[in-house]
Amino acid sequence: MNYKLKIQYDGTNYSGWQIQDNAVTVQQKITDAIKTITKQNINLIGSGRTDTGVHALGQVGNFISNEELDIYRFKYSLNSILPEDISVISIEETEEKFHSRFDAKKRSYIYLFSKIKSPFINKYSYFLNEKFDINFMNEISKSFLGKHNFTSFAKKKTETKNKNCNIYDIHWKEFRDKISFYIEADRFLHGMVRTIVGTLINVHKDKWDIEQIKKIFKSEDRSTAGEAVPAKGLFLYKVKY
Secondary structure, three states, X not given: OEEEEEEEEOHHHOOOOOOOOOOOOXXXXXXXXXXXXXXXXXXXXXXXXXXXXXXEEEEXXXXXXXXXXXXXXXXXXXXXXXXXXXXXXXXXXXOOOOOOOOOOOEEEEEEEEEOOOOOOOHHHOEEOOOOOOHHHHHHHHHHHOEEEEOHHHOOOOOOOOOOEEEXXXXXXXXXXXXXXXXXXXXXXXOOHHHHXXXXXXXXXXXXXXXXXXXXXXXXXXXXXXXXXXXXHHEEEEEEEO
């Protein structure tokens, strides 16, 4: 039986999603909890990695079980064992060949900014203490749409050889005392979203034009792009199949 899970987590206390030696990760916590309930050595697959401190509203995972599970009871038991900062929102049986990572068609992230210093959302947003031109940012962000080589926007030590990603949607919204950044693509490289956001913040400050963005792409050099924004404002929003 192949079970598909929708997962939410606060990434503050974790070294990302993927299991690592000598580190506390979300994948490890959920895997251990499933093993405790099922008494099986399962392989929990995630739709993608999230870095240290990054949160998720719609992470998707799946695992194969040797036995049929009572989904309602299993979900209840799983959430009872998991820490408060990790929650399994839904569980469903899916086709045997379903793979949460390889079958994903689109992934989207949201980055959240706060225009005020608030102790209530500081943990999940980046304080942006400046006037913000949403129209300008939406116009300049269009230069990221389509298929590009994102070497300049990925961490230098990334193991991925293929650096091409296809951006389907990218936009900014402003509401009350918050600003949100949304990006949707077929795939993302290690550190890519936070570097894009950091670069666009620099664009806003220095009023660069689209030609400057094109130069960064063409250089294929990480040092030409902006500094990555903090992980605390980034959320894996949705995975589409």
